[in-house]
Amino acid sequence: MGLMVSLNGVAGGVEKLHRDESNPLDIEELKRSREPDRGIIERDDQGNVIEVIIDKEKDEGFDTNVHPTPAKTDIIRELEAKASVVYKREQYHSEEERRFVEKLINKYGDDYESMFRDIKLNVYQYTAAQLKKKCQKYLLDSSNKSCS
Numbered sequence: 001m002g003l004m005v006s007l008n009g010v011a012g013g014v015e016k017l018h019r020d021e022s023n024p025l026d027i028e029e030l031k032r033s034r035e036p037d038r039g040i041i042e043r044d045d046q047g048n049v050i051e052v053i054i055d056k057e058k059d060e061g062f063d064t065n066v067h068p069t070p071a072k073t074d075i076i077r078e079l080e081a082k083a084s085v086v087y088k089r090e091q092y093h094s095e096e097e098r099r100f101v102e103k104l105i106n107k108y109g110d111d112y113e114s115m116f117r118d119i120k121l122n123v124y125q126y127t128a129a130q131l132k133k134k135c136q137k138y139l140l141d142s143s144n145k146s147c148s
Contacts, residue, residue, distance in 0.1 A: 093138060100124075101138040104131065 030040050039054040093101070104121055108114045112135070115121070116128040126134070 093141065097134070098138065101134050105135055105138070110135070 034040065039052055041049055042051040042053065044050050100121075104115045104118075107121065108118070112128040112132045115131045115135075116126070119125075122131070
């Protein structure tokens with residue numbers, strides 16, 4: 001499959017033991033060529049930090065003057081009009097669920113723990129909290145229908 005026991009030549013990086021003194025770094029060239037939000041750390045021969053150069057003026061040079069445009073164009077007005085229309089989805093109980101909840105309320109009133117434990121009426125095995133929500137929603141719907 002083309003696997004070799006040993007690699008040819010050097011595998012990995014090569015450590016430079018001595019710094020090339022023939023090609024000294026030009027600080028001014030580094031200042032011009034660096035990317036925004038980058039700095040230059042100048043060190044001495046022992047590796048101690050001498051100076052940290054961060055050019056604030058260069059970073060601020062990207063803030064250009066933008067000519068203001070009118071905020072309300074026809075398209076924006078049309079989109080805002082569509083977004084302002086609120087569609088409320090009306091939820092309802094099915095007839096079977098309505099009968100199920102009615103039976104539980106007629107037998108237990110607001111005792112949700114007893115509703116929860118009744119295995120004959122609570123065939124869906126709803127928890128007490130689920131039954132409480134269903135009953136409250138049913139009572140709210142039935143009171144709204146009687147008012148209209």
